[in-house]
Amino acid sequence: MVQRSAPRLFESFTVIPSIDLKDGAVVRLMRGDMRKATVYGDDPAAIAREFEGAGATMIHVVDLDGAITGEPRNLAAMRAVRSAVRCALDFSGGLRSLGSIRDAFDAGADRIALGSAAFLDSGLLDEACRQFQGRVFGSIDAREGRLAIKGWVETSSLSVADAAARFRDAGVEALIYTDIARDGTQEGADVAKFAALARDARVKVIASGGVATLDDIRALRRHFHDGVGGVIAGRALYEHLFTLAQALEAAR
DSSP states (O other), X not given: OOOOOOOOOOSSOEEEEEEEEETTEEXXXXXXXXXXXXXXXXXXXXXXXXXXXXXXXXXXXXXXHHHHHSSOSOHHHHHHHHHHOOSEEEEESSOOSHHHHHHHXXXXXXXXXXXXXXXXXXXXXXXXXXXXXXXEEEEEEEETTEEEETTTTEEEEEEHHHHHHHHHHHTOSEEEEEETTTTTTOSOOOHHHHHHHHHHHTSOEEEESOOOSHHHHHHHHTTGGGTEEEEEEOHHHHTTSSOHHHHHHHTO
16 A cells, blocks of 8 residues: 555645546535536546645545445546645545555545445444544534435434544544535535534534635634634635635635
8 A cells, every 4th residue: 555644734724625526527516416416627637736736735535426336436536636736635435445445545545534434334434543543534424413324315313413423532633524405505604513513523623515705714714723624615616706725815
């Protein structure tokens, strides 16, 4: 397995652009619905270069096909992104075994995010955090206060608070908390929800879902000391509501 040192995070509030992959193309979904995918390009490496050129220190790469099928499907695109940029990359989607996690690291990920797998296989999360200390994020995709799993297709009985506690106890570096109801909608971030989770969970939270304006980023940044370490920006960047450079300036 390729060994890469994981760059330090959360010394300041971080804006993380997202590259969501479906059949090798860069897309964004509406509320996680694979049938409502807007295609923004067929060259993820070129988009990654643009993000890095604008100042990105980390890019969030999501294998949407992998999340549905249960194993990574876009590792070739991930390798192309890794070859194109030097900034940190985190990868999620379909990571439900130690083998697939190693494949993601081999493809160039600095960190990986575990969602469904952490609850479908009770031992995987603990073992991943043990073997890859400091390189594992927990992914909480929430629908009406409950954890959504298997690419958001199913909603479990597990509450967000219980899921956060499970991740914290396992030793994840941070939680990516996605508000599915707002994801891809540009309705604005539910800042209070992200801040409350960060305070209660006592783990750094990366906010995801609904970001539409620079004011959303400024509002989230004000909760940095509550534990909101950063924000993932997707559709707002692709729809040119603001640029990544403007987002990074708002985060300062």
